[in-house]
Amino acid sequence: MGESIISLKNVSKCFKRYAKPADRLKEVFVPRHSGAEEFWALRDINLEVEKGSTLGLVGQNGSGKSTLLQIVAGTLTPTSGDVQVKGRISALLELGSGFNPEFTGRQNVFFNGRVLGLSQDEIGRKFDGIAAFADIGAFIDQPVKTYSSGMFIRLAFAVAINIDPDILIVDEALAVGDIFFQAKCYKKLEELQDRGISILFVSHDTATIQSLCEEGVLLHHGQIVCRDVPSVISSKYFQLFRTEHEQLNQSDKPVEADVPKTKQNNPIALSRDQRITNGKATIREVYITDTLGQSKTTFEIGETLQGRIIVEFHDNCYDVSIGLALRDRYGRLLFGKHTWYDDPGLIPIVHKDEIIECMIRFELNIQANEYLGLIGIATHRSEIDYDSLDILQDAFVIQVIGTNQSWGITKVPGTIEIRHKNLVTPQSLMAEGVE
Numbered sequence: 001m002g003e004s005i006i007s008l009k010n011v012s013k014c015f016k017r018y019a020k021p022a023d024r025l026k027e028v029f030v031p032r033h034s035g036a037e038e039f040w041a042l043r044d045i046n047l048e049v050e051k052g053s054t055l056g057l058v059g060q061n062g063s064g065k066s067t068l069l070q071i072v073a074g075t076l077t078p079t080s081g082d083v084q085v086k087g088r089i090s091a092l093l094e095l096g097s098g099f100n101p102e103f104t105g106r107q108n109v110f111f112n113g114r115v116l117g118l119s120q121d122e123i124g125r126k127f128d129g130i131a132a133f134a135d136i137g138a139f140i141d142q143p144v145k146t147y148s149s150g151m152f153i154r155l156a157f158a159v160a161i162n163i164d165p166d167i168l169i170v171d172e173a174l175a176v177g178d179i180f181f182q183a184k185c186y187k188k189l190e191e192l193q194d195r196g197i198s199i200l201f202v203s204h205d206t207a208t209i210q211s212l213c214e215e216g217v218l219l220h221h222g223q224i225v226c227r228d229v230p231s232v233i234s235s236k237y238f239q240l241f242r243t244e245h246e247q248l249n250q251s252d253k254p255v256e257a258d259v260p261k262t263k264q265n266n267p268i269a270l271s272r273d274q275r276i277t278n279g280k281a282t283i284r285e286v287y288i289t290d291t292l293g294q295s296k297t298t299f300e301i302g303e304t305l306q307g308r309i310i311v312e313f314h315d316n317c318y319d320v321s322i323g324l325a326l327r328d329r330y331g332r333l334l335f336g337k338h339t340w341y342d343d344p345g346l347i348p349i350v351h352k353d354e355i356i357e358c359m360i361r362f363e364l365n366i367q368a369n370e371y372l373g374l375i376g377i378a379t380h381r382s383e384i385d386y387d388s389l390d391i392l393q394d395a396f397v398i399q400v401i402g403t404n405q406s407w408g409i410t411k412v413p414g415t416i417e418i419r420h421k422n423l424v425t426p427q428s429l430m431a432e433g434v435e
């Protein structure tokens with residue numbers, strides 16, 4: 001291993017949790033009687049990060065990733081252990097942290113730059129580059145409290161990468177921006193890697209970790225359980241996820257005799273918030289199951305997902321389509337099945353008070369990850385000219401697990417053929433008898 005730029009030795013972090021706000025006050029005056037509960041978010045972390053390397057941190061919610069990043073960034077102090085960091089750190093932690101909401105974007109750029117140790121002149125020289133990267137137009141001179149979350153992340157990222165850090169810390173922040181901005185950021189991260197900047201990166205998206213990092217660390221209940229190449233970390237993460245889910249399902253199950261018949265086949269809860277409807281139809285029930293009709297939310301790569309959708313119509317509707325699609329966390333529509341494109345095609349007429357049951361099945365030939373499901377009912381005049389009857393935006397979440405076996409996001413059926421052709425040389429021509 002080369003020179004270490006981050007070194008954590010036996011680092012632990014304990015938080016105190018209070019049942020009531022008043023207990024927090026008691027802690028100050030009568031610490032032993034405050035009723036505070038100790039919670040160890042990190043235990044005995046030993047971690048060395050080599051200069052110029054990119055390390056990915058992976059772990060389930062609450063495993064301690066953000067706590068670890070904050071300790072490295074210096075915004076949290078460890079309860080015990082030793083932390084050594086060499087060089088200037090630029091951290092993209094919580095969205096908008098480090099920004100003063102009353103200041104304009106421009107003022108915050110200068111404010112942040114000064115906090116990070118740059119002189120006024122240095123920031124002045126870098127300002128145009130920062131503003132160009134953020135690309136938020138006239139908003140740069142508006143108070144940041146008026147910014148959308150996308151604008152926040154644009155400016156925060158632009159500052160973080162342009163102040164010449166030695167270490168860049170990114171905590172899932174990129175998931176907020178739009179896809180074009182994300183692509184620009186990932187390209188910039190690669191440039192920083194080429195310049196030898198060390199990066200500490202947290203993401204739930206193991207595909208991102210695999211494409212960006214040389215090494216990964218798997219955190220579980222505040223401890224490092226594994227450090228390895230990203231592909232190994234990714235499969236261990238999903239193994240762990242699967243084991244925990246199975247254990248949870250086991251402990252969830254009532255004894256055999258008590259299992260109600262519907263337990264195997266529960267509809268998903270449909271929230272009104274995610275609904276766009278014109279009142280002519282209502283998606284009444286949705287069941288996400290395997291091909292045997294068993295409700296589930298965790299599928300293996302390649303397994304078939306079955307969606308059973310029950311729709312009630314409140315008016316006569318013509319040329320009706322039904323579709324179910326999957327989006328990734330960045331909002332990208334990956335694929336779906338839709339009766340505009342797929343058999344059996346549009347339903348020519350559905351009468352008022354009629355109920356339609358639709359079964360949609362597809363193979364999950366996509367990378368291991370978490371996906372959001374969208375369900376939509378519409379009447380069509382053409383592919384782009386349609387009225388939405390009832391749309392459920394983020395109707396359900398599924399987890400696809402397993403070892404990724406494709407290049408890219410999806411695995412499309414296809415073949416590869418390899419043919420060997422010998423080079424034509426004077427000798428080979430002579431051997432074939434050609435003069």
Ligand SMILES: Nc1ncnc2c1ncn2[C@@H]1O[C@H](COP(=O)(O)OP(=O)(O)OP(=O)(O)O)[C@@H](O)[C@H]1O
Nearest residue numbers: 015016017041059060061062063064065066067068
């Ligand atoms: N200030 C705090 N007070 C009490 N408990 C805290 C505090 N900050 C974090 N925790 C707890 O510490 C644990 C680790 O939190 P942390 O945010 O580091 O996890 P994480 O792996 O980043 O999770 P996520 O993926 O959900 O962001 C969690 O159980 C969390 O509830």
